[in-house]
Amino acid sequence: MAHFTKATSVKDWLNQRLAIDTVEKVMASEYWIPKNINFLWAMGMILAVTFGLLTISGIFLLMYYQPSVDTAFYSVNYTIMREVDFGWLWRHVHGVAASVVFLIIYIHMFTGIYYGSYKKGREMIWISGMLLFVTFSAEAFSGYMLPWGQMSYWAGMVITNIFSLGSLHLDGLVEWIRGDYVPAQAFLNRFFMLHVFLLPLAIMGLIGLHFAALRIPHVNNQDGEEIDFDAEAKKYLEGNTKESKVMRFANDFLSKDLMVVGVFLIFFFYLVFWHYGFALDPVNFDPADGLKTPAHIYPEWYFLWSYEILRPFPVDIGLVAFGFAQVIYMLLPWLDRSPNTIPANRRGLFGIWFWVLLVDMVVLTAMGKLPPEGIFSTIGLVASLLFIAMWIILPFITMNEKKV
Amino acid sequence: MKNNSRRGFMGKAFGAVAGLGAIGSLVAMKKSWDPLPSVKAAGFTTLDMSTFPEGEMVTEKWRGKPIFVLKKTAEMVAKEKSDPAAQARNIKVGNDNYMVCIGLCTHLGCIPAFRKDTADFLCACHGGMFNASGDVTKAPPPRGFDIPPFRIDGNKMVLGEVGPEYQAMKDNGVTL
Amino acid sequence: MKELKILAVVVFFTLLTYVLVEPYAHGQMHKHVDSESFTYNDLPAITKTGDATRGQELIMGAGCAGCHSIDVAGMPAPMDPVMAAQSYGVNPPDLSNAGAVYDAKFLADLIKNPAHALKVEHKFDANSGKMHPMVPFYGMGGDIDQEVSDIVAYLQSIAVKTEDVTPAMAFENACGRCHAVGYENWTQIGTKPTFKYEKDSLAFDIKVLEYQDSLKAYMGKLPPDLSMYIRSRGEHFISTFMENPQNHLAGTAMPRVGVNADSAEKVIEYLKDAGDTKRHEREEIGMNVMIFSIIFAIFALLWKKQVWRELH
Secondary structure, eight states: OOOOOOOSSHHHHHHHHHOHHHHHIIIIITOEEESOOOGGGGHHHHHHHHHHHHHHHHHHHHTTOOOSTTTHHHIIIIIIIIISTTHHHHHHHHHHHHHHHHHHHHHHHHHHHHHTTTSTTOHHHHHHHHHHHHHHHHHHHHHHHTTOBHHHHHHHHHHHHHTTOGGGOOHHHHHHHHTSSSSOHHHHHHHHHIIIIIHHHHHHHHHHHHHHHHHTTOOOOTTOOOOOHHHHHHHHHTTOTTTOSEEEIIIIIHHHHHHHHHHHHHHHHHHHHHOOTTTSOGGGGSBOOTTOOOSSOOOOGGGHHHHHHHSSSOHHHHHHHHHHHHHHGGGHHHHOOOOOOSOGGGSTHHHHHHHHHHHHHHHHHHHHHSOSOHHHHHHHHHHHHHHHHHHHHHHHHHHTOOOO | OOOOOOOHHHHHHHHHHHHHHHHHHHHHHHHHHSOOHHHHHTTOEEEEGGGOOBTOEEEEEETTEEEEEEEOOHHHHHHHTTOHHHHHHOEEETTEEEEEEEOSOTTTOOOOEEETTTTEEEOTTTOOEEETTSOEEESSOSSSOOOOOEEEETTEEEETSOOHHHHHHHHTTSOO | OHHHHHHHHHHHHHHHHHHIIIIIHHHHHSOOOOOOTTOOTTSOOOOSOOOHHHHHHHHHHHTGGGTOOBGGGTBOOSSOHHHHHHHHSSOOOOOTTHHHHBOHHHHHHHHHOHHHHTTOTTTSBGGGTBOOSSOOOOOSSSOHHHHHHHHHHHHHHHSOOGGGOOHHHHHHHHTTTTOOBGGGTEETTEEOOOOSSHHHHHHHHHHHHHHHHHHHHHHSSOOOOOTTHHHHTOHHHHHHHHHOHHHHSTTOSOOOOOBOHHHHHHHHHHHHHHHSTTHHHHHHHHHHHHHHHHHHHHHHHHHHHHHHTTTO
16 A cells, blocks of 8 residues: 555645646646747647637537437527527537648648658657547548438438448449448448547547647747757746746647637637638538439538549549549658758758648648539649659658758 | 746636637537527427317327316316315316316326216326325325416417416415 | 648638538539519519409409308308318318418419419420319400409408418418428328317328328328428528519419518518527527627737746
């Protein structure tokens, strides 16, 4: 039995049992963050806030949503939107947050790529982050099924058809995933389970892993400088807070984080109340009809770039390209052969590679939404081929980068 | 050295602003939990009193609960003349006398059965009994049938709304 | 300074993606149809001044009441809606408020040539032998244009004033005999009453289904329920669609309904009440939340400044 003494205060009582002082130091007041960072470093906190908004709004939607093909649409568009007090608010918050979270994820991801925050000791942060991207994608897709509108149904139909794997004709697998020949009650119910229980659980576990993976390597900084955290922490604790290169997570970094959150919330709530069409697509306000495909069908904006890579090629090649696109980002730490953890603008060819990739992603996204005809088709094909080429040449352009 | 990032005044002020936001959100959340308008609207049932045959115990529905409606025969009315408790429970609509009550035993909530030959109610769960006026005649129920809020409107009775007759019954302790 | 440049880059790429994916792409997918502001330029202007009293006599004489009820004038419908739909495909409208809801030029043209005014000549055309269920008015012997003006004047005289046309009136008149609006409890044969007994409720539902069968046969397919159309199609589409369905869906069986500009606005208002019910609350609460967010951000900034005084 460990030794316990009579507690001198509530804090002492908790400390003897839970070591709250140590935990507080490790997670907050002595979690040292470099000072040389910019507002992009706050994207993680914004993601946490957005995830929180999704969870809370989701809880209230869950109180009234009915996962039945006959009543789902009504439970959302009548009960929640018209009857439940503030139901419209939770629905708008949930829909807009689900879309905005991907904007922040992409900014967060590309910040990491730009500053090399996936290299040398930070690979697990990158991997857990990419896994979070995948689980968030699955969460978004499963959530989109739930209102059971036209887009819900047909997105469900098309995405599950991907699993037939082209010429392999794995129709049995597709029916197994759906639980039926077409997206119907079984499909809706199981994606409801995924959306409300299994995927949020996975996400929360991965967030824990993501934070854990960050703790030891510490947060990166704008110049890629290798900081002696112990030495700098000592300076800070001796009172030299102005000269130290590091600061406390709480409340130094936290106060800047929350300031960025404040600005974000202005932008976010403007969208929730006045400009939500991009997130609450009009086509999904038609109830699902298995006998009528909408004239224009497209995924949510954040899936458009990989949807576009699927489109220009014959089915089997398209599926390979699509699979490649899903997985390739995960391999970045090993495809980038350079030893330098510095911002892209100081990395020569890699700097150019970064901006070309970013522009290509925007082009793919735009083409993914536009009708696959004429000039749009051609641009889409070029952009898709460019995407594949970029990842293939990455090892070659980085392996000769001189160590700085 | 102690944590020098002291909250300070601004920290507390910011915390207060954030707290206001949290309170606002909690108010919205509480309201989302409220019963829906369609539920509250369904909380009113209108009975057309001209449809009830004399001496027959008819079960209506109000807020998911059974409502016993018994139009009293002349015999029943005469029998009640000597019973002030029964008269206090009597509901008069036009020239007719009714027993209207929530059809749940006041003991533990089972629905007592009406026995036509003896013109009384017997609750199968624990043997409680009520007479045709709704008073309790055999334990264990602690009191007579509860009377639902009602308002008389010509030949109709609206259950769920409070009319003067109901208010009087409540004030006199006839019903809870 | 540096952070401003970074912000500019982030904002640039975000806005670029947004513009391409939303306004630009949607513009490519759906062609824009301009509104004519319900001026009905293809219809001739009314040149004669109408006499309402003569109009009343003409309506009696012309036999309009053989199909149309005029409730305010005490003229009941000759058949119930279900039987009427079986005979004509759709229930002929009550004319009490036609004078307030529909454009005068439209009414004049409709009385003389229904298929033309309604823009369904591609479907109902004397040469093919398929006649529009409404019998045109061939005149009662005098100047037909004068007589038509008289009839229109009469209809306008018995109708409510423009400002008294409610959104529900406009919708039920112009759209309600073909389109149900489930979220407002509106069926093609009227608002569904609350029934005490399930049997009566089901009997009503069966009547609606029978009506819809006739309507489906007449139109080719059942006109859709419009409960969420304000959100799935948007105000501009619905307005220009009402004005001339052929502009959006060439060859459609939906007639041009001929509402005047005021009634069109009221129809939109009705659809907003159905599909965007909480819009006023949303705007009000939105203002308050925006103000709060700005205050929150300001306080966060001030706290950050205080904490960071020690760090720079």
